[in-house]
Amino acid sequence: MSAGTIPVEPLAEEETLSLGERAYRRLRDGIVQGTLRPGSRISERSMAQALGISAQPVREALRRLEHDGMVVTLPRRGTVVAEIGPERLAELGRIRAALEGVAAALAAERMSGEDLAELAAIVRSMRGATAAADAEALAELNERFHAILQGATGNLFLVKSLEALRAYDDLGRLRALGSTPKDMPKALREHASILAALKTRDPALAEARMRHHVLRSLTTNGVLAAPRQGR
Amino acid sequence: MSAGTIPVEPLAEEETLSLGERAYRRLRDGIVQGTLRPGSRISERSMAQALGISAQPVREALRRLEHDGMVVTLPRRGTVVAEIGPERLAELGRIRAALEGVAAALAAERMSGEDLAELAAIVRSMRGATAAADAEALAELNERFHAILQGATGNLFLVKSLEALRAYDDLGRLRALGSTPKDMPKALREHASILAALKTRDPALAEARMRHHVLRSLTTNGVLAAPRQGR
DNA sequence: AACTGCCAGCTGCTATAGCAGTTGTCCATG
DNA sequence: CATGGACAACTGCTATAGCAGCTGGCAGTT
Structure with a gap:
């Protein structure tokens, strides 16, 4: 070499x-x-x-x-x-929101500049895909966004737990987060705001925004019910 | 039968x-x-x-x-x-705080009256043990408090994840949460306030209080550093 | 001396066989 | 008819053996 x-x-x-x-x-x-x-x-x-x-x-x-x-x-x-009813799916969704929130907080502290740039590129691509209403591309981009963020934490326990939770996505005939056409603009804004919080290295803000994003997404997809206690 | x-x-x-x-x-x-x-x-x-x-x-x-x-x-x-340094322990502590928070929220919704009564009894015992400065009894009571609360959620994924995280307790020569004598009164007040939130069936409040309790406890035990971004 | 290829000795991974509980059925017994 | 106990057929669990890939060093070549 x-x-x-x-x-x-x-x-x-x-x-x-x-x-x-x-x-x-x-x-x-x-x-x-x-x-x-x-x-x-x-x-x-x-x-x-x-x-x-x-x-x-x-x-x-x-x-x-x-x-x-x-x-x-x-x-x-x-x-x-096991029996996996709607209520259990909702619980798992809330767990997932909490964990993704922690991941965002950790990422805000540790994330490298390259990863930040990659996330920025993804968000740019999301902007185009949203305008084109390309659901498949958005699902792919969304997956990469979360994957990069989680990987940036460097915490295997966190990554594996979220990976396990992600397996439940295909259950209630929902495919991927943020794929429904009506909430595409919302998801785009949320991703952009999360990225902004990551750039300013604000863990608390990144966590709150990520958690809200996941909860909102699960709600519009019918996994979670009313916006009872959010944030 | x-x-x-x-x-x-x-x-x-x-x-x-x-x-x-x-x-x-x-x-x-x-x-x-x-x-x-x-x-x-x-x-x-x-x-x-x-x-x-x-x-x-x-x-x-x-x-x-x-x-x-x-x-x-x-x-x-x-x-x-694996290498488990202080920073990783801190991450796991934050993950744990988030998960215990979700557990408290779920418990506030689902918990039965018997479980609530049992928690109340535990808090009463804690009051006595705190007055007597009985660290060992407090550790035991604390464990039961969290175990009952988590069990009341009925969510196996949550319980198992927290069980796995609990295994790290014995690492940094800290024994159990809330065992250090100086923060006994704090822990007691926090447990009581969590119980109050559970009684009023307020998931958001229970979650916030539980999360704060775990983060505060980990902080006084040296696992977490400054109170940067809490809550 | 520096490089290349081979080979013994690890490693995790898989297959097969058998042990030890659990369950349900069937028959003997009250 | 009701009851209890033994047996057969499961089950998950464990042991043993062997496979396949990786590593490191030793020789052979340049």
Whole structure:
């Protein structure tokens, strides 16, 4: 590595995932899409045979799902898909709003200039996509916005918790945050205001704005009900 | 189950834990107590042999620890104990404050009358223990207070996340929240005020007070620094 | 001496087999 | 008919063995 840099891209970070990871995603998708309905019993052996793999990866996946609250397993009894009603979804949404708020606060303190610039670029792209009413592009940009912000915190616990919560997005037939056409301008303004708070390194302001943004978004998407206690 | 309830205590809830659970606690304690220092490499096989068990439970424990942020494992490379500096502890403390706040909000909405009465009894006991300056009793009561409140939310994800965060308590040679003698009266007042908010079914107020309580407690214990941005 | 390729020794990961509880059914018993 | 106990068929849990990838060092070549 003395001479100039080698002109090749690094390999894709996850060309082949572990069986446990694949089983986890498979089961998770099955649950949120309704294929595996609440109350369904999931046997390690049966599911392993159905997936064509061994029982260990399935077990590992079930443990993770249990941590996520999607299944509940009684020792030596069995594992069943948990009931995830609207009220539970609302709770998880409020938890998510709180965590994303903390992430914004931490990001306001630690975030690098490059990350800030990237967020600014994303917000600019959002402006165009909003004008074009491109819902798909907005969903993608929104995902990147939050991902960069969360990654900037450098806190793995926070990132993983939010990742787990994000898995619930596909449940109530809602796709991604801020994708409904009517609230696109709102979401754009909110993202811009969050970015402004990050630029001024104001943790409290960034947190309040992020939290409000997530709560508002979940409300317009029907996950949360009335604007009872917000902020 | 027709006649009166059977006059026997249920079996001790965890007379014999699974090996995976025991390995998890063992390793977790080793990390927070400093026996397993940051950077230490943990091999599934070696650790299994050291604990006198198989490799699977150890692997399961490592996965959980990774989720908690205490270890980080690179696929096919190895698992090492994560570095947990003061800044990370502070982050986790802020996350915890936010989550306990949400728990208080949810509890204010859902909590039953019996649970409220139990919390009231605990606060009364706290009053006595504070007068007697009984730190140990206060720590115990404090733990029960938060446990009951969190359990009243009925949200497993929330409970498990807070449980994971609680594991970090033993790290910076601090034992439990609110155990330092000087802030006993403060903690007592805060618990009482939280209880009051719960009684009036005010989620926003309960959340704000709980969050302030946790942040204040972590601050006086040295986990958090100046009262920069609170509330 | 500097570089390249090979290879033993790790590592996490997966498969197979078997243990130990739990449950529901069926038959013997009151 | 009602009741209780034993057995079979599950379940999750654990142990053992072996696979696949990565690392570091040792030799062989230039």
